[in-house]
Amino acid sequence: MSAETAARGLETPGGLARPAPRISLFRTLRFRLILSVALVHVCLMGAFTWESVQEQSQSVREQLYNRGVSLSNLMVVASTNAVLAEDLAALAEVTERVHRQPDVRYGEIVDARGQVLASTEPRSIGRPVGAMVAASERFPLPGDDQLLDLREEVTVAGRRVGTVLLGLSTESLDAALRSTRNEGLLFILLALFIGSVAAWGLSLALTRHLHELTRAAGQISAGDFSVRVAPGARDESGVLARAFNAMAVSLERTARRARQEHEKRTEAERLACVGELSASIAHEIRNPLAAIINSVSLLDREDLEREDRGEVVDIINSETRRLQRTLNDFLDFARIREPQLAVVDLCPLVEEVARLVERDPQSQGRVRFRLRFLDGSCRAHIDADQMRQVLWNLMLNAVQAMSGGGEVTVRVECGDGRVQVSVVDAGCGMEEAFVGKVTKPFVTGRRSGTGLGLAIAQRVLMQHGSGLSIVSQPGVGTEVGFELGAVGAE
Structure with missing residues (x-):
């Protein structure tokens, strides 16, 4: 709160x-x-x-x-x-x-x-x-x-x-x-x-x-602490009215101090976030930028062989794409918009994202998806584009956690007015102490990651009144899920 x-x-x-x-x-x-x-x-x-x-x-x-x-x-x-x-x-x-x-x-x-x-x-x-x-x-x-x-x-x-x-x-x-x-x-x-x-x-x-x-x-x-009531007669109701006014004055004073503290804390958090973001950006772009600079300096050498020159160009292209991917992740995290809610069936959306992830170069030929829809239709008020991004990040994380390939299970079920979506992998898993940190920005267990995938998913879900729940065991796998309010079929 x-x-x-x-x-x-x-x-x-x-x-x-x-x-x-x-x-x-x-x-x-x-x-x-x-x-x-x-x-x-x-x-x-x-x-x-x-x-x-x-x-x-x-x-x-x-x-x-x-x-x-x-x-x-x-x-x-x-x-x-x-x-x-x-x-x-x-x-x-x-x-x-x-x-x-x-x-x-x-x-x-x-x-x-x-x-x-x-x-x-x-x-x-x-x-x-x-x-x-x-x-x-x-x-x-x-x-x-x-x-x-x-x-x-x-x-x-x-x-x-x-x-x-x-x-x-x-x-x-x-x-x-x-x-x-x-x-x-x-x-x-x-x-x-x-x-x-x-x-x-x-x-x-x-x-x-x-x-x-x-x-x-x-x-x-409603937040209006300036309201007062007339004391009235000098009886019990007048005593109650004066006590109410005293309470309102105290609440107004407390609310003013709370707003001031909130503004101070918000400013401190903003400055800390800016500092952390700057440090993370510098860290993430330093290595590929150094590789690009070194590669460009090699291209200036006249004695560089044709085959070596091609390898240097490939390095420049790879590191440039890495820089572009990193900057795109930062931009996605920084400019998440307000959701445009509509009634959407999650089952076709999950199936669509799963097919896209299967065709991704990182998973093609190594990982297959098993979809389990326990109900015929699971409808909810969501922003379809933002929820597509959440599902993409969760499924792609599951694929990256299974370096040796395997099967990822995606479950969608309805019950008690809720829609439960779960992505289960059989990858390397995480330590319990690390599970509570993975939804924070810039926290990642992979060398090539920016640590923003789950952070973006968490922010989107919070705007939908939900959040990520993560259960993981090292060497066994990880289950990441979230809940949304269900909408009855028309």
């Missing part, structure tokens, strides 16, 4: 700022706060309303019962003498007065024989009374019973001379209780609405600072 990327700290490996994760609505602090307040309101107001309805229901029922008992007692008092005298007119007047009272469904005065002397229903007068209630009913009434039946005996000197029956309707009572329950539900909903609005306002005040902090953190992760 570069110093600049390390300074940013919150960036992804690709250098892009990681977007803030989206939070589900049901996981947000605002939703949880509103839900909590709403549940508290529903539970508390529900319990309060239920208790109020129960108390009011008990009170109203008790009032209705007491009013019925009072009416029945008044009927007993008003009808005692009339029952003894069998004054039907007086008894009818008593029942008529009772009938005018609210909620009275029926009222009857029965003599000791069970004959109805007076009733709110004229058709019942003179008839035997039906089955009388054994005792006055009390709330709660069973089932759908909406009639409270009361009974009071008319006694004179301890002897029952008659009975007063009174029936009170509970319909108005039930209607009043239903109205009370509905009002209670409306009250609960109103309290729930008011509580939710209050909770929303509170959550908005609390989460507003969190949203500002999240936005500021996203800007910092």
Whole structure:
């Protein structure tokens, strides 16, 4: 990781700022706060309303019962003498007065024989009374019973001379209780609405600072260390905002120092690279240049034989080509361009390069290639020209490692979204300590090499998000491979 990327700290490996994760609505602090307040309101107001309805229901029922008992007692008092005298007119007047009272469904005065002397229903007068209630009913009434039946005996000197029956309707009572329950539900909903609005306002005040902090953190992760947030109120959110600003100042200071150190290190590395490159160029061209100079001085001699002159010319041509090859390698290493990515099938590309390497003068007649494509098609996003150069360098290295000839195996396989390419030779191999150095520029185990073949391949693969993996054993051979992201078949 570069110093600049390390300074940013919150960036992804690709250098892009990681977007803030989206939070589900049901996981947000605002939703949880509103839900909590709403549940508290529903539970508390529900319990309060239920208790109020129960108390009011008990009170109203008790009032209705007491009013019925009072009416029945008044009927007993008003009808005692009339029952003894069998004054039907007086008894009818008593029942008529009772009938005018609210909620009275029926009222009857029965003599000791069970004959109805007076009733709110004229058709019942003179008839035997039906089955009388054994005792006055009390709330709660069973089932759908909406009639409270009361009974009071008319006694004179301890002897029952008659009975007063009174029936009170509970319909108005039930209607009043239903109205009370509905009002209670409306009250609960109103309290729930008011509580939710209050909770929303509170959550908005609390989460507003969190949203500002999240936005500021996203800007910092994108590399903008100058962002600050308003401290806000003198509460916990204000303390958090001030701590965030202090962190941003520290990060900005650290990033500035990291950039300065990175610039210094980059300049030092550049100067070191220039020095190493200059020394390597001088070393690589010194010997062929000396050979050319010596050969030219020999050509100036008049006594040089014709055959010797031809050998000198051959030396000049050979060393000149060697110089040209060395300079071409240096130029290839120095000016690797940005890859132009496209979806390419690696199998035909590997086959093409293998056939070219087989026809190369260094391998012709000595080395043959065995291609193993474990899948029919292995497609990846690559720069075809650059990947052709990588494959050429790897295969040519394998050929040069097998001075006695033999077989080079090239495998291409797909799996788990990756494409694996491997070049395996049975050459001289490398020591373990040397394996870690071969991808560095100017490191080579051959006298005639520049040490840039694997270095160029490594740089190209790094631009493709990959790199070389090398496994080697002296006297056994070497396997060099790399991985690329696979692309599914269309």
